[in-house]
Amino acid sequence: MNFNLSEYLKKNTEAAPLAVFRIFFGFMMLLSILRFWSYGWIDKLYIQPKFFFSYYGFDYIRPLGVYTYAIFILCATSAIFVALGYKYRIAIVTFFLSFTYIELMDKTTYLNHYYFISVLSFLLIFLPANAYYSIDARNKKISFQKIPSWTIDVIKLLLGIVYFYAGLAKLNSDWLVDAMPLKIWLPSKYDIPFIGDLMQKEIVHYMFSYAGAIYDLAIPFLLLYKRTRIFAFMAVLIFHILTRILFPIGMFPYIMIVSALIFFDAGVHHKILGFLSKVLKINKTNFDSGKVFSFVPSRRKILLAFFWGFFTIQLLFPFRYLLYPGELFWTEEGFRFSWRVMLMEKAGYANFKIVDQKTGKRFYVDNSDFLTAFQQKQMATQPDFILQYAHYLKEHFESEGHQNVQVFVESYVALNGRLSTQYIDPNVDLGKQKESFKHKTWIIPFKDEIDGL
Numbered sequence: 498m499n500f501n502l503s504e505y506l507k508k509n510t511e512a513a514p515l516a517v518f519r520i521f522f523g524f525m526m527l528l529s530i531l532r533f534w535s536y537g538w539i540d541k542l543y544i545q546p547k548f549f550f551s552y553y554g555f556d557y558i559r560p561l562g563v564y565t566y567a568i569f570i571l572c573a574t575s576a577i578f579v580a581l582g583y584k585y586r587i588a589i590v591t592f593f594l595s596f597t598y599i600e601l602m603d604k605t606t607y608l609n610h611y612y613f614i615s616v617l618s619f620l621l622i623f624l625p626a627n628a629y630y631s632i633d634a635r636n637k638k639i640s641f642q643k644i645p646s647w648t649i650d651v652i653k654l655l656l657g658i659v660y661f662y663a664g665l666a667k668l669n670s671d672w673l674v675d676a677m678p679l680k681i682w683l684p685s686k687y688d689i690p691f692i693g694d695l696m697q698k699e700i701v702h703y704m705f706s707y708a709g710a711i712y713d714l715a716i717p718f719l720l721l722y723k724r725t726r727i728f729a730f731m732a733v734l735i736f737h738i739l740t741r742i743l744f745p746i747g748m749f750p751y752i753m754i755v756s757a758l759i760f761f762d763a764g765v766h767h768k769i770l771g772f773l774s775k776v777l778k779i780n781k782t783n784f785d786s787g788k789v790f791s792f793v794p795s796r797r798k799i800l801l802a803f804f805w806g807f808f809t810i811q812l813l814f815p816f817r818y819l820l821y822p823g824e825l826f827w828t829e830e831g832f833r834f835s836w837r838v839m840l841m842e843k844a845g846y847a848n849f850k851i852v853d854q855k856t857g858k859r860f861y862v863d864n865s866d867f868l869t870a871f872q873q874k875q876m877a878t879q880p881d882f883i884l885q886y887a888h889y890l891k892e893h894f895e896s897e898g899h900q901n902v903q904v905f906v907e908s909y910v911a912l913n914g915r916l917s918t919q920y921i922d923p924n925v926d927l928g929k930q931k932e933s934f935k936h937k938t939w940i941i942p943f944k945d946e947i948d949g950l
Contacts, residue, residue, distance in 0.1 A: 582631020
């Protein structure tokens with residue numbers, strides 16, 4: 498069967514799936530923010546620390562003290578407006594900016610699914626998600642029952658990339674041959690009712706490893722194919738609920754479950770909207786206008802060119818690690834923003850030494866004077882954290898009157914159950930090293946090998 502791109506781009510479909518996706522996305526984001534706030538994490542992560550680890554190139558994005566709460570309020574409010582489809586374009590842009598600002602305030606809290614939310618919300622800015630079943634759609638001029646098929650398919654494509662790339666990342670010897678790091682993590686789940694004893698068995702560790710890789714690689718295609726869609730969605734439910742039980746990864750499993758609904762036909766989404774209409778006492782037929790949304794030709798060309806560029810970046814960016822020498826899991830150069838989920842267990846420590854270059858006098862730093870316990874844990878195993886913290890220490894002690902300050906670190910790291918080995922060259926003055934996208938030559942090479950993509 499030949500695929501005709503021009504004909505595909507002319508195809509229209511029911512807008513209900515995009516409306517349901519918008520509602521659930523906004524609602525899940527609201528719950529995520531409320532959960533974050535209720536656990537006191539805003540104060541713990543963004544107000545109490547004395548120092549924050551910024552992303553390279555985004556040093557100007559920092560927490561705003563007590564006003565950081567205002568950013569979360571803005572984010573939560575915009576999430577409500579997105580779900581309701583009220584002033585949608587302003588709401589989704591505001592959500593994207595506020596959520597991404599929160600994500601960029603401190604890379605200590607980096608998670609793949611935060612990046613996923615930023616990318617997805619950015620994508621939603623350009624889609625007519627308020628065309629149907631929204632407060633905006635009460636205005637008949639912007640109310641449409643049908644939209645271009647590709648405006649829904651781009652979300653499916655993004656979800657497919659996230660899953661498939663997560664699966665590709667699992668095709669490595671640590672994951673498949675040694676069942677690492679699951680062999681470390683699962684035995685600690687002994688207290689889970691019914692399945693706690695199973696978590697101690699090595700065969701279960703391998704079953705989970707292989708099942709995880711197969712699931713990630715296959716699930717986008719199984720969801721796309723109508724005959725396997727119900728089976729695939731059941732697998733999504735089981736996989737993410739089990740993941741949520743075993744690992745503390747917040748709202749991400751629930752977000753992926755509701756996101757998977759986008760793969761279902763419009764009839765399923767009309768039933769969901771029908772149920773919501775009964776609960777909320779909304780007359781759904783008011784939105785069934787039969788009107789077809791279409792982009793102005795010039796805007797359509799610009800949007801399609803944008804999406805080609807957007808997805809080209811999404812497909813290529815995770816492979817930037819190939820530009821760096823050394824083992825990715827060790828150096829982590831090109832590791833973030835590449836859908837590599839739960840692949841490593843790294844533990845280590847970093848002992849910083851301040852030296853007067855002229856006199857040779859030295860003293861060691863108590864990291865707890867500057868960093869929280871969580872920050873110390875993250876810093877000790879990630880080279881860019883170590884470098885950034887070394888620069889901070891140099892500036893701090895120079896501001897206190899110390900002269901000719903050099904900063905050295907004694908650092909040891911254990912990766913996926915291996916013995917702890919030296920991580921950073923202890924003879925390199927980190928205060929003189931500059932952050933950049935270049936390879937960090939002061940990382941001591943990995944003394945083992947991990948085969949795979």
